[in-house]
Amino acid sequence: MWNVVLILFELLFVVSIAIALAYLYQWVNKLFIKQDRCVDTPKLQKLPIKKEVTKENTLKKQGDAYEHFIGKQFEEKGYLVIYNGFICGFDDGGVDLVAISADAKILYLIQCKNWQKMTMQSHHLETLYHKLQIYNFDFLSLSIEEIKIHLSIPKEDKSIKEIILKIKEHKETLTIHQILYISNEKVVSLEMGQYLSFSKNQVLNYKKMKIVVENMA
Structure with missing residues (x-):
């Protein structure tokens, strides 16, 4: 009888030890897993979003650079240059x-x-000429600060x-010249010859407007 009780007691003890070890294993395992989860992992650095370089942006930069190039030539000759396109944009x-002049x-x-690739047709010239003809001296309303900021x-x-x-004060007695500067003579269509006259090298005439070829290179 006592032998049976002793055997049962030993079995109960072994089972208790096994259960305790199982709980201990689970506790230790959870502890290490939790620690692993709390380890700081390096954060991925967000790369700056590169702005899409569009054809329009490139052409605008080229156009702005050319305007500044021509304007600076007049500044160097002592003229007050108003960078009307920079100040007013599309207006x-x-x-x-x-x-x-001084x-x-x-x-x-x-x-x-x-222009480098676009071909200049007669309707382009007529539009440009017409705008120069009807220009209403809007630059007179610009502030001195607006004018100064773009000067070289x-x-x-x-x-x-x-x-x-x-x-x-002397607007009516001014000597006014109208000029179209182009950076490449090749953009002028051959058919434009019938509308143009030649005065000297690199200078053409369309009605009262001079067309001057001035390359930035």
Whole structure:
């Protein structure tokens, strides 16, 4: 009888030990798994989103660079240059640059076309010419700060103010020139020859508008 009880007691003890070991194993396993989950993993660095370079953006940059190139040439000759296209954007009235002589007696209304592949047809020229003809001197309403910010060669506020004032006072007696600058003579269609006259090298005439070939290279 006592032998049976002893055997049962031993079996119960062994089962208890086994259960305890099983619980201990599960507890240790959960502990390590939890630690692994809490380990800081390096965060993936977000790469900056690259802006899509569109054809329109590229052409605009090329056009802006060409306007600045032409404008700077007039600045170096002492003209006050108003970068009308930069200031007014699409509302520039068809005039990219306004160049005014130091004595405010000569004024250039300028369009710039940095075309490389596009072919210039007669309707292009007529549109550009018409816009230059009807331009209403909107630049006179610009502030001195708007004019100064785009200049390559700084001018004093007083000097700019005096020139603008003279233009307002003697607008009717100004000598006004209209010029279209193009960066590549190859963009002019051969059929345009019947509408153009030649005055000298690199200079063409379309009605009252001069067409000057001026390459940035």
